[in-house]
Amino acid sequence: MQEIGIIMNGVTGRMGTNQHLIRSILSLREDGGVELPNGERVLPDPLLVGRNERKLRALCEEHGVDRYAVDPDLETCLDGDDEIYFDSQVTPRRPDGLRRAIEAGKDVYCEKPLAGDLDEALDVTRAAERAGVKHGIVQDKLWLPGLMKLRRLLDQEFFGEVLSVRFEFGYWVFTGHGQPAQRPSWNYRAEDGGGIIDDMFSHWSYVLENLFGEVESVYCLGKTHVPRRVDEDGEEYEATADDAAYAVMELEDDVVAQLNSSWTTRVNRDDLLEVHVDGTEGSAVAGLRDCKTQHHANTPKPEWNPDTPTDHDFTEDWEDVPNNREFENAFKQQWADYVRHVVADEPFPWDFAEGCKGVQLTEASYRSWDEGRQVAVDELPL
Numbered sequence: 001m002q003e004i005g006i007i008m009n010g011v012t013g014r015m016g017t018n019q020h021l022i023r024s025i026l027s028l029r030e031d032g033g034v035e036l037p038n039g040e041r042v043l044p045d046p047l048l049v050g051r052n053e054r055k056l057r058a059l060c061e062e063h064g065v066d067r068y069a070v071d072p073d074l075e076t077c078l079d080g081d082d083e084i085y086f087d088s089q090v091t092p093r094r095p096d097g098l099r100r101a102i103e104a105g106k107d108v109y110c111e112k113p114l115a116g117d118l119d120e121a122l123d124v125t126r127a128a129e130r131a132g133v134k135h136g137i138v139q140d141k142l143w144l145p146g147l148m149k150l151r152r153l154l155d156q157e158f159f160g161e162v163l164s165v166r167f168e169f170g171y172w173v174f175t176g177h178g179q180p181a182q183r184p185s186w187n188y189r190a191e192d193g194g195g196i197i198d199d200m201f202s203h204w205s206y207v208l209e210n211l212f213g214e215v216e217s218v219y220c221l222g223k224t225h226v227p228r229r230v231d232e233d234g235e236e237y238e239a240t241a242d243d244a245a246y247a248v249m250e251l252e253d254d255v256v257a258q259l260n261s262s263w264t265t266r267v268n269r270d271d272l273l274e275v276h277v278d279g280t281e282g283s284a285v286a287g288l289r290d291c292k293t294q295h296h297a298n299t300p301k302p303e304w305n306p307d308t309p310t311d312h313d314f315t316e317d318w319e320d321v322p323n324n325r326e327f328e329n330a331f332k333q334q335w336a337d338y339v340r341h342v343v344a345d346e347p348f349p350w351d352f353a354e355g356c357k358g359v360q361l362t363e364a365s366y367r368s369w370d371e372g373r374q375v376a377v378d379e380l381p382l
């Protein structure tokens with residue numbers, strides 16, 4: 001069977017190990033490889049790269065992977081025959097890794113965000129285009145079952161005219177005082193690429209664009225609600241990055257999006273992400289897996305009267321959208337598509353230019369917060 005070598009850099013990290021190695025590449029190997037349009041299969045063959053030999057060896061032993069290299073500068077790895085370079089390192093290290101791989105003629109795939117700022121993201125994109133390599137970026141939320149159900153509703157014109165959407169994302173991330181934090185500490189240090197705007201707006205960019213239309217402007221207020229946290233070594237540190245963001249965006253066709261993103265909120269909703277869509281003909285609320293709808297014909301007619309207790313249960317007026325299919329892991333599905341793109345030239349629209357849009361929205365949102373005003377999101381200078 002045909003094999004395709006994949007250099008996986010940053011694979012000892014949370015995303016690298018769980019989503020990309022175990023749930024994607026190893027799972028695709030267990031399935032017998034990625035099926036190509038001609039019915040043949042190609043088997044991904046990972047080469048794990050990093051700084052820490054102990055961690056890499058342990059990962060290989062635990063998961064039956066036979067190739068690893070302690071090569072933080074990638075020098076020997078990029079000289080080899082592996083066709084794809086994948087990067088899930090911390091964000092500030094990504095552009096350098098990608099540029100080296102592009103220079104070595106590798107096809108490149110990476111985690112979001114593409115880079116810490118737009119100039120660098122554009123530079124990496126132009127380098128990939130000049131070199132003629134195939135480039136792709138993780139846009140995993142598009143394969144969440146809940147959002148795929150929203151896609152189905154949109155395709156069937158369930159909403160009529162979409163008026164507005166509301167994102168409620170977040171949960172309480174422990175500060176590390178008393179109980180260990182459940183996310184890496186760099187996420188709360190701006191100087192290390194942290195911040196909820198940096199982290200989440202590169203997702204919101206492609207989710208909004210793919211489902212509801214391009215973002216035309218943003219007003220965003222960020223906050224660092226919790227100023228001190230405790231890191232992996234038990235040391236207290238100053239949290240310099242935003243841990244909550246409150247944004248209003250205007251999309252094409254007059255759609256308004258409101259997005260609350262927070263690591264300092266306690267969940268009182270069905271899921272960690274909830275997307276509420278209101279349209280002239282119907283509304284829907286999607287979580288990570290489920291989605292419920294209310295059609296215009298089933299819409300109750302509430303009257304405002306706080307003097308009497310409400311006897312109507314508004315949550316009962318919604319209907320579940322059925323699965324009607326199997327949903328695979330989001331990261332795995334996109335990996336399979338990227339491998340088909342590299343090996344069989346299948347279309348793959350989630351390229352570095354899309355990654356640039358995520359960084360652009362992030363930058364516009366920070367500028368909006370900084371200047372206290374609405375900021376236009378222009379066309380990409382590519």
Ligand SMILES: NC(=O)c1ccc[n+]([C@@H]2O[C@H](COP(=O)([O-])OP(=O)(O)OC[C@H]3O[C@@H](n4cnc5c(N)ncnc54)[C@H](O)[C@@H]3O)[C@@H](O)[C@H]2O)c1
Pocket residue numbers: 009010011012013014015016050051072088089090091093111112113138140184186199
């Ligand atoms: N798609 C998603 O839903 C999603 C979710 C979380 C994070 N991410 C992205 O994935 C990336 C990694 O996030 P994570 O949560 O896995 O972080 P992590 O801290 O768990 O892992 C980071 C990886 O980078 C490596 N690294 C860090 N500093 C390094 C250095 N100086 N030299 C060489 N290697 C270094 C680490 O060894 C590790 O392998 C980030 O860019 C983040 O934005 C994406």
